[in-house]
Amino acid sequence: MSLEQQGLLLVWGMLVGLDLASVPQAMIARPLVAGVVAGAILGDVGTGLRLGVVFELLQHDILHLGAVRYPEYGPATVAGVSVAHAATGALGIGFGAVVGLFTGLLGGVSLHALRRLNTRAVQRASDALEAGDAATLVRLHVTSLARDAARAAFVTAVGLLLAAGVRGFLVGTLSVRGAMVVAAAATGAAIAAGAAGTLRLVGGRATLGWFAAGLLGGAAGAWLK
Amino acid sequence: MKPPLGRTLLRLFTVQGSWNYERMQGVGVGVAEEPLLRDLAVSRSAAAYRAAVARAAHFFNAHPYLCGMAVGAAARAEHDGTPPDQVERLRTALCGPLGSLGDRLVWAGWLPLNSGLALVGVSLGLGWWTVVGFLALYNAGHVALRWWALRAGWARGMRVAEALRQPVLQRAAAVVGPGMALAMGAALPLAAGYLGGPFPGWARALVAGVAGVGLVLLRLPRLGVTGLRFGLGVVAMALVVGWAWR
Numbered sequence: 052m053s054l055e056q057q058g059l060l061l062v063w064g065m066l067v068g069l070d071l072a073s074v075p076q077a078m079i080a081r082p083l084v085a086g087v088v089a090g091a092i093l094g095d096v097g098t099g100l101r102l103g104v105v106f107e108l109l110q111h112d113i114l115h116l117g118a119v120r121y122p123e124y125g126p127a128t129v130a131g132v133s134v135a136h137a138a139t140g141a142l143g144i145g146f147g148a149v150v151g152l153f154t155g156l157l158g159g160v161s162l163h164a165l166r167r168l169n170t171r172a173v174q175r176a177s178d179a180l181e182a183g184d185a186a187t188l189v190r191l192h193v194t195s196l197a198r199d200a201a202r203a204a205f206v207t208a209v210g211l212l213l214a215a216g217v218r219g220f221l222v223g224t225l226s227v228r229g230a231m232v233v234a235a236a237a238t239g240a241a242i243a244a245g246a247a248g249t250l251r252l253v254g255g256r257a258t259l260g261w262f263a264a265g266l267l268g269g270a271a272g273a274w275l276k
Numbered sequence: 277m278k279p280p281l282g283r284t285l286l287r288l289f290t291v292q293g294s295w296n297y298e299r300m301q302g303v304g305v306g307v308a309e310e311p312l313l314r315d316l317a318v319s320r321s322a323a324a325y326r327a328a329v330a331r332a333a334h335f336f337n338a339h340p341y342l343c344g345m346a347v348g349a350a351a352r353a354e355h356d357g358t359p360p361d362q363v364e365r366l367r368t369a370l371c372g373p374l375g376s377l378g379d380r381l382v383w384a385g386w387l388p389l390n391s392g393l394a395l396v397g398v399s400l401g402l403g404w405w406t407v408v409g410f411l412a413l414y415n416a417g418h419v420a421l422r423w424w425a426l427r428a429g430w431a432r433g434m435r436v437a438e439a440l441r442q443p444v445l446q447r448a449a450a451v452v453g454p455g456m457a458l459a460m461g462a463a464l465p466l467a468a469g470y471l472g473g474p475f476p477g478w479a480r481a482l483v484a485g486v487a488g489v490g491l492v493l494l495r496l497p498r499l500g501v502t503g504l505r506f507g508l509g510v511v512a513m514a515l516v517v518g519w520a521w522r
Contacts (some may be wrong), residue, residue: 075289076340077415078387083394087407090491096404103407104398104467107391111460112494112503116478122504143307145514152507159504173303180303180333183326185310188333192307195294221515227331229518238471238516239486239505243502245467246487247494249460252384260453265392265461272400272462273469 052093052133059092068158068203073196080125082106089132098135101123102147103128106155109246114252118134123158126203127151127209130210138230139220146234148241150217154210163200169195214241283311284351285426288344294372306333306341312351321356330355331363338371339378341421346370346511348429356433366434372403373440382421385452385494390414392459410441472507 054168063085078084090099106128113121128151172191173180179187196219225233238260254260291304297421309332317325332350346367353363376477397406428439472483490510493501 073293076292077414077418078390078411081391081410083398084411087404090284091404091432100280100407101471102399103486107395108467109503109507111388111391114379124458140415141471144471145511148507149511152504154383155465155504156508169294169373170298173294173296173298180306181330183328184328184331185326186330188303188310192290192294192303195296195303196290198433199293216468219396225518226344226522229521230522231475232478232482232518233511233514235482236510238475239483240490240503240507240510241471242464242468242483242487243490243494245460246464246491248497248503249457249464252388252460253457257517258453258457262331262457262461263457265463266465267461268458269396269462269465273465275467276400276466 052136054160056092057133057211060089060133060211061204062134063088063092064126064129064210065200065204067129068123068197068206069200071123071125071203073199073265080123081108082124082128085125085128085221086132089129090136093132093136095132095136095249098147099132101141102131103134103150105144105241106151108129108156109239112244113248113249120163121159122155123162123206124151126158126207126210127155128155129207130154130214133211134214134217136223138222141234142227142230143234145230145235145237146217146222148215148237149221149233151208151235154206157209158206161202165189165199168198193250208237278496280311280314281426281430284308284347284452285423288347288422288426291343292340299333300337301340301343302333302336304346305336308343308353311349312347313354316354318412327360328363331367332361334364334367334369336367339372339382339384341418342374342378342425344426345374345423345424345429345436347437348426349430349433350383352427352430352433358434362434366436368402370436377445377449381449381452382418383455385456387448389452389456389459392461392463395463396459399470444514 067080067085070077086099086103087096090096099235106124131147131151134150135143138146176187176191253259287308289308291301291308294303313325313328313421316328320495338346355365383467390413394406394410415479429436432439458469471501472480493499
């Protein structure tokens with residue numbers, strides 16, 4: 052992977068991290084989108100799509116309700132794709148998941164830290180805010196946005212470093228069979244998270260009927276394919 | 277579109293940029309509302325403008341796509357000369373309904389519906405075009421909702437509750453729920469087939485086993501297992517097994 056590609060992945064991861072909550076919430080932070088673009092940067096859209104599906108399913112376990120704390124899978128997918136790309140085909144999914152899950156955990160922790168920093172900044176500026184000082188208000192907001200950009204870049208950078216470590220240490224050390232065990236386990240975990248998250252959303256009996264109809268249709272489609 | 281309304285709409289896209297545990301979205305809401313309040317400095321006084329800006333930045337928390345309704349309504353109320361305590365009460369009263377409506381309509385409906393459709397598309401081999409379609413369709417709804425919410429609030433002011441009772445909102449909520457269930461129902465087996473397809477038989481059995489155990493654990497809330505924790509645990513165990521099995 053070239054230095055330019057790593058730089059592009061870092062910028063993309065930062066944009067993805069910003070999109071999650073700060074700006075513009077257009078869902079480029081969704082793992083499917085983050086993964087495809089990361090794959091395109093590396094010239095491997097197929098791996099980006101495959102790892103994107105894994106983390107998209109994991110994302111369904113999360114509901115962004117209120118002030119709830121959750122892992123951040125956008126930059127995690129970007130870092131995951133950078134390592135999955137180094138292994139052949141489906142085997143890379145396991146390596147990508149190892150990197151992505153740890154990066155997702157770090158992303159969640161960093162979001163909590165960011166919000167605490169924002170809280171302190173608001174407390175410091177509370178007199179000016181109560182006086183209706185619009186310049187302070189806008190400055191506070193822009194500074195917080197910059198802080199989130201720095202946070203997202205940091206999370207992506209750590210993820211990319213972790214990916215470089217996994218590429219150097221794990222890929223090639225595990226046998227093909229061993230790599231397949233990791234890939235299969237990560238895939239199973241993603242399917243479980245996607246199914247559990249969906250079942251949480253599908254509440255009433257009427258919606259459950261639609262879910263069952265979709266499940267039958269999807270199963271038939273998968274079988275025919 | 278009036279320039280201040282356009283500026284407010286643009287600023288609303290950053291409404292959660294300064295989210296914090298004290299005022300939550302308050303600072304972002306204040307930043308978004310400020311362009312609509314500038315006229316107050318001319319039509320009334322600089323003090324009235326500053327007092328309105330200070331109120332706009334107080335505690336607020338709702339769904340980010342629907343914040344515009346509170347922003348527009350509060351700004352209109354300030355222009356109409358509504359007493360400050362009533363403006364504050366309006367903002368407080370809107371937090372709950374706008375939060376629950378947005379969560380139901382977007383986070384639990386429109387977003388998983390579009391995500392499910394995208395998963396179906398990718399699993400059926402439509403490739404990256406699916407992702408382009410996902411972004412286009414999702415954001416058509418997203419931007420329309422933000423714009424509608426801001427305009428509805430700005431047009432109605434203190435009578436903004438009328439907008440929340442609009443039949444189109446109730447119909448949308450009634451449609452996206454079943455749509456989401458159908459799309460996600462179809463997406464799960466298709467995505468499982470797409471991801472599991474390249475594996476040999478024994479690995480597919482492992483995928484099914486892990487998925488089954490995981491589903492049971494994740495459906496038992498008392499255990500406190502989350503997708504992330506389960507994923508990390510399973511991958512750690514798989515690394516050990518994979519290391520030993522040469």
